[in-house]
Amino acid sequence: MFLGSFPLLAQDGNSDSGFWLWQLFGRLHPMVVHFPISLLIFAGFLELFTFKNFKHPLRPGIRILALAGAVSAVISAVFGLLLASNEGVTGQILDIHQWIGITSAGLSLVLLFLLRKRKPKTKAIPIYRTLLFVSGIGVGLAGHFGASLTHGEDFLTEVLPWQENVDSPESITIDLAAFTSDLSPDQEVLLATNVRSVFAHNCYKCHSGSKIEGELRLDEKEFVFAGGEDGPILVAGKPGESEIIRRISLGKNHDDVMPSKGKLLSKDEIKLLTLWIEKGAPWPDGVAQQSIYRVAALAPRKPNLPPAKPGLENPIDRWVDQYFQQNELDWSEVVDDRTYLRRIYLDVIGLLPSPEELGAFESDPNPEKRVIWLQNLLERKDDFAQHWLTFWNDLLRNDYTGTGYITKGRFAITDWLYTSIRDNKPYDQLVKELINPTEKSKGFIEGIRWRGTVNASQQVEMQAAQNVGQVILGLNLKCASCHDSFISDWKLEQSYAFANIFADSTLEVSRCEQPTGKMAKTKILWEELGNIDSAASRAEKLRQLADQLVQPANGRMYRTVVNRIWKQLMGRGIVEPADEMDNAPWSQDLLDWLAVDFVENGYDLKRLIFQIASSRIYQSQSIAIASPELLLAENFKFQGVVRRRLTAEQFSDAVSQLSAPLFDSAEVKFRPYELIPEAKPSLPFARAAVVSNNAFLTSLGRPNREIVSTSRDSQASLLQALELSNGERLNQSLEIGGKNWVDRYPESEQLTKELYARALLRAPSDKELAVAKKAFGETPDPNEVQDFLWAVFLLPEFQMIY
Known part of the structure; x- marks a missing residue:
């Protein structure tokens, strides 16, 4: 862009457009830029074949490709600067494209320096390879953002099959x-x-x-x-x-x-x-x-309940029955005792029931036994808290290790959070303590204080605004933290006004990372909920915000939390995605009624879980979904519980229960009994929820909690398959588990029956028993049992919640 500042360049009499030759060179940028993308990426690909032998026969070809790619990357960057300075295009995407391109060109210059010698020193080889790979990735990213500039931000994604139903809504709504x-x-x-x-x-x-x-x-x-x-x-x-x-x-x-x-x-x-x-x-x-987007109502609404029918007394079932009638859908059969018990154990406390517990449940003659057993599970405070700790850790970006903890730029809230879950703290109080925090609960709004220079949208005050918006209000403020959103009506000034509540001093508004000179106002997102005193201290502003957000008049906040709990238990929210509460629910009446009922009954999260898990629709047959994209489709029809895979923590705990502990004491980062003496460990192993993240849990879907995570992918992945097939951690557990099982059950048939009972809550079929006997012989070998355990753990019957 500096070239356009020289007076001699504007020789055509049009100072706005610049010298015609520079304009011509600038417009060659889209053509030239394809050279470094293809050459450097291909050179990097070939380089992978030379890792064991730098003097590989491919070396001359790689050298030529890298030289040509590096030179063309520099030329492309210069032409791109000319294009930007002469064509009058600005904006955030251009800035990203431009700086990635300039950085890649700079790295290419260093790469050229290293390539000047045909035989680099051994210690320079890793540097050369790193530069080659990073330059290749850089020009590829720059090309992606260039395509976004020329073809739109959704150029790649708009052709994907699951995008077919998410086109812009019809804009003509009038005659x-x-x-x-x-x-x-x-x-x-x-x-x-x-x-x-x-x-x-x-x-x-x-x-x-x-x-x-x-x-x-x-x-x-x-x-x-x-x-x-x-x-x-x-x-x-x-x-x-x-x-x-x-x-x-x-x-x-x-x-x-x-x-x-x-x-x-x-x-x-x-x-x-x-x-x-x-x-x-x-x-x-x-x-x-007058919004061009769908905007959900803020105020609460409690519609009149439909009449009860025999077997459909639960208010949830009454609303679902009305929905089924309107959509001509049939009720499915209620699941058997075995399926229901496994489902509520995994959903409520995250553990597998034992064969003995199943036997007691099946033989219980009380017609209300499902309700009674569900209530008993909810009263297992520590098992409940350790399971639901995972849900809230994801939601509140709380973790035990990671960015910020070493530098004191991040604060854990685990002690406070565990106690809050265990004591079933009313949700309004929980939110008040997150927004107007104590020393133990301040980590959520304090976010992560990143080292070095950060984007304006990543200031801790803006993080707080974004995270409170997303987690507590089901609202996306991330776009509007940089510029006026074009996926909603939220404006940049509104985001800054909300973020200003979390600030010690008045924030300056930045648009696309450029300071505007305007100072932010101080306002809550919905002025109907009240005003914030802009002259008050930060502590007072937070107190006012907490009081205003949790009031019953904020129907959005309570719709958001009941929708999240519904999704956790049913596999799909009443509104999807759960962070976008302006989207249409499949049943507005059910959502509104549940939210008001939740408020009227003391903001009781356990009561809400009980209400859902005791409904007939929760007890009905699960629904298999061919693809997760179908859950987001506009024509989605609710039919019942969505069949889903065990979470990383549920699977890990099940393996530890049945084989051998997956995690050692050094990995345990939180010990409940140290916080609450009566919370003695009830299991001979550390539960996955209280250990630091690792490659095993990551492969199974545990997220990086540096950002809010409100949904996990239930689909199996290649990374998961590799970890379960070749991972060292699981293999070690299986080795120990194989020995333990043989020590306890030295006879093959007895071992097989007991393992099926504990893993799958059923007896093996005649065919399964015959296969086990053939594999084991009369006396099983620990190595054979190890393989047998592994095979059982990979069964869909074990990995899925039906």
Whole structure:
């Protein structure tokens, strides 16, 4: 970009566009940039074959590819700078593309320096290889963001099969023929709201705070009427003289057509914009409150319960029955005792029931035994707390090790959290202590204090705003932390005003990492909930925020938590994704009723779990889903519990129960009995929830808790398959487990029957027993039992919650 600052470059008399030759070179950038992408990546690929022998026959070819790739990366970066300085494109994506490209070009220069010698010193080889791989990855990333600039941010993802049902909603929601006379105030608002919808669905990719082509933004009123680098885009009352109408009306192959990429506007959309300009381009202040996106109600709502039916007395079942009738769906059969007991044990305390417990349950004559056993499980305080600790650790980004703990830039909340779960602390109180924290609960809003320079959107105050929004309110503020969101109505100023509540001093607003000079206001996201005293201390602001958020009038907060608990037990939320509570629920009535009932009954999380797990729909047959994308489909129909895989922690605990402990004492980072003396360990092994993360747990889906994680993938992965097939940790457990089983059960048939009973809660079939006898002979060998254990652990019957 510095080249454009020299006066001699502007020789064509147009100081805005620059010298024609530099413009030409700049426009060669898209062509030149493909050379380093292909050459460096291919060179890196070939380099993989030379790790055991640097003097591999491929070396001359790799050298030529790396030289050509490095030179073309530098040339491409220069041409890219010329393009950016002469074409008037700005925005966040360009900045990312530009800096990745410049960094990759810089690394390529160093790579060229190393390549000047045909025989580098041995100690320089790792440096050379690192530079080659990083440069290749860098130019590939730069190319990706370049494609986002030219084709839109969803250029890659929009063709994926699961994106077929997530197209932009229809933007025309009015009858244009009704606007033939003078517009009423309400009609002006309606017309302008639909105009905003057209802009959002068709134009924001290139003309919003994220990316600004031609100095034109269409995401706010003042920018629309200001126009772009060529002046105003519309003349109020005169669509025939308005540049925007001319451009959207052109044919697909015309140089000036807009949008220049993707689908053209429909005839109805062009008619709408034409009519809007013809009517004087009204944009009343009320348009700001008329969302083009679905916005869930804030206030609570408690609809009247449908009438009960025999066997459907639980309020949840009454709402589900109404939904089934409306959608012509049938109730499935209730599961047998074995399936139900295994399901509630895993869902409530995260452990497998024993054969003895199953026997007692099946022989219990009490018709209310399922309710009684469920209640007894909820009263196993420490088993319950250790299981649900995983859920809340993911949600509140709490962990035992990781970024920030060594430098005191992060604070664990484990002691406070465990006690809160164990004591069944009312949810409103739990939230108040997270937002207006004690010393033990401050880690959530303090977030991670990253070392070095961080993005403005990663300041701890903005982290707090984002995380409170996501976790407690089911709201995505991440886009609006950098610029005005183009996936919702949230504005940058609103995010900063919310973040300012968590700040010691007033924050300066930064747009796309550029300080604006404007100081943030101090406001809650919904002013209906109350005001925050901007002059108060941080502690007082947090107290006010906590009091205002937890009040019953904040129906959104309680819909969010009941939706999360429902998803945890049922496999799919009433609203999906669970962090986007403005999305339509499959049953608005059920969601609203559950949220109000939760408030009216003391914000009791255990009661909510009991209410769901005692319903008939929870006790019904599970539903197999072919692909997780179907759970997010717009035409999703709820039919019951979604069949799902054991979590990393559930699987690990089950292996430790049946084979040998997976984790040693050094990995245990939290010991409940040290915090609560009466919480004596009830198991002869450390539960996975209280150990630090490791490769085994990561492969099974335990997330990195440096960010909020509110959902885990239940699909098996290649990494999981490799770990379960060749992982050292599982193998060690199986080795010990094989010996232990042979010591306890030296006879093959007895061992087989006992293992099936403890792992699968059933007897082996005749065929299974015959296979085991054939494999073991009369007396099993520990190595054979080790393989047998492994085979059982890989069975879908073991790994799935049915």
